[in-house]
Amino acid sequence: MASVVGKRVNGRTYYYLVESERVDGAPRIVSQRYLGAAEDLAAALDSAAGLPESTRHLSFGDVASVWSTLERLQVRQAIEEVLGPRRAKVAGYLTLAVLHRATALDVSLAQWWESAAAVRFFRPRLRADAVSDEEFWHTTRRLTRPQLERIEEAVCARVRADLPDPITLAVDIPNFATYAESDTADATLAGLSAIVTRDGAIPLVSRAYRRGGPGVEPFGVAVDRLGTRHPGEVTVVFDTGQHAQLDLDSGLHFVGALPLGDFPDLLTRPAAGRRPVDPQRFPGLTALDTRTTVFGANRRVVLTHSARLHAAQARGFAQALSSATRQLDGLALALAVGTNRRPRDQLLTDIARITRVRWVDRVLSARLTGTKPGELRLEYRTDEAARARLDEEFFGKQLLVTDHDDWPVVDLVTAYRARYHLDSTFRMLNGSFVAAPAPRWDWSEHRIAVHSLVSALATAVTHLMRRAADRAGLDLSVRELLDQLSRIGETVLRYPSTGGRPRTRRVLTARDQTQQQLYDLFGLGRYAP
Incomplete structure (x- = not known):
């Protein structure tokens, strides 16, 4: 009563x-x-x-989904097993850093913690004033490279247990990250070699290296070193020109790209010879599966044509050609009215710079007449026949070579594209430049190694999430997946006090069909307010 x-x-x-x-x-x-x-x-x-007197918005969907995956994989527990129970704080901060890296691209750790719902469910609990970039680096300062490698291998074991026995690939990401050593020093360029799954491009083990300095590690050496940490059969994926770092006759399995211009006979094959690869997974992609002589041996090659890539390259070429002709028009007019009186050699250098753009020099030819300033005139023409050949023979095409005679074409394409999926995610997570917050510090080898581990683990988690979404019928890139999840927000409503403490209510924002499907897929109801 x-x-x-x-x-x-x-x-x-x-x-x-x-x-x-x-x-x-x-x-x-x-x-x-x-x-x-x-x-x-x-x-x-x-x-x-x-009516509430104030509201506050917190990020929820992306944070809770990544945290749900970290919990399911028991990432923090795996790190503790490597470091021991006395280093539980380090394990907690590394897990927190992975969560932050996956969901807050351009925000410091402290700013993200204040604006995310993670404070409600992250365990072990952390004080708000203890979450900062400075505290993270202080906590992880004693981690050694062998410890970082064992941590990655321990988490890798959890990831592998979450998957059927995966086919693995060795890939190289030369533009992994750019670091600022100080306010005045030159930037440090870093690459990353990794072993990933063919299905989903999920990183298992990785190794960062400096670019442009002495002792740069060739890709082939990196593959051998990674193989000691992840035994088993691996297929090396290489990009155009990268084969020079590899010995393709050593029994190594490989899938790689070849320069199109080196195989003109394949480029002129009629489109009728190509067959659809997989209309559901790769709509608009067709392929010609054949054999030819590559690097002195008869090898299997696959010539692919993507309607989407064709359209994108045609647009890009049209823009580049338009830019070049505008510059040549301006230069020709300046010569005709006498406002440009530079020597002939300088003008030839300018003309070469304008026309020396990919494919533009195939269709655009320029001729400079006269010998003295004031007499020089410029003429140019566009070869429409060459432009038509370019559209027919080059746009949208890619040539792959492999020793896997038993793999279906769809698996070859999946393997080759794994590198680009990985590269795209790293670019998203790291941005074009990794800079330290004020006060600035030097990016030492240790800091680069720790950052590389956090980025690799964040990529593994988000790629695993993307794979789960794909199995649920949602064809989303990692960027699209996190964007959809980030739209599931948490709103904190603060009401006027009626005596005692002010009343607070938390509600989630409305969800569309895709967001609701992701909400259910990752079990976000467990973390909802």
Whole structure:
């Protein structure tokens, strides 16, 4: 039985909602809730009192989904097993850094912590003033490279247990990240070699290296070193020109790209000879599966044509050609009216710079007449026949070579594209430049190694999430997946006080069909307010 009871204290009456029940035959108060003084109740009944006095928005969907995956994989526990129970704080901060790296691209750790719902469910709990970039680097300062490698291998074991026995690939990402060593020093370029799954391009083990300095590690050497940390059969994926770092006759399995211009006979094959690869997974992609002589041996090659890539390259070429002709028009006009009186050699250098753009020099030819300033004139022409051949023979095409005679074409394409999926995710997570917050610090080998581990683990988690979404029928890139999840926000409503502490209510934003499907897929109801 519920009733309102008033208690008079110091001349004022305060009201409580009281619930009574019979206990052993006698009436007893089992609960009471403070309602406030008379004026508080009157204000609560006023229509304006039902409105919140402030709101606050927190990121929820992407943070909760990544955290759900980290929990399912038991990432923090795997790190603790490597470092020991006394380093539990380090394990917690590394896990927090992975969550931050996956969901907050351009925000510091402290700013992200204040604007994310992670504070409600992240375990172990952390004080707000303890979450900062400085504290993270201080906590992880004693980690050694062998420890970082063992941490990655321990998490890799959890990832592999979450997958069927994966086919693995060795890939190289030369533009992994750019680091600022100091305010005045030149930037440090870093690459990353990794072993990833063919299905989903999920990193398993990786190794960062500096670019452009002494002792740069060739890709082939990196593959051998990674193989000691991840034994088993691996297929090396290489890009155009990268084969020079590899010994393709050593029994190594490989899938790689070849320069189109080196195989003109394949480029002129009619489109009727190509067959669709997989209309569902790769719409608009066709392929010609054949053999030819490559690097002195008869090898299997696959010539692919993508309608999407064709359209993109045609647009890019049209823009480049338009830019070149505008520049040549301006130069020709300046010569004709006498405002440009530079020597002939300088003009030839300018013309070469304008026309020396990919494919533009195939269709655009320029001729400079005269010998002295004031007499020089410029003419140019566009070869439409060459432009048509370019469109027919080059745009949208890619030539792959492999020793896997038994793999279907769709698996070869999947393997080759794994590198680009990985590269795209690293670019998204790292941005074009990794800079330290003020005060600036030097990016030492240790800091680069720690950052590389965090980025690799964040990529593994997000690629695993993308694979799960793909299996659920949602064809999304990692960027699209996180974007959809980030739109599931948490709104904190703060209401005026009716006596005592202000009332707070948390609600999630409305979800469309895709967001609801992702909400269910990653079990976000467990983390909802």
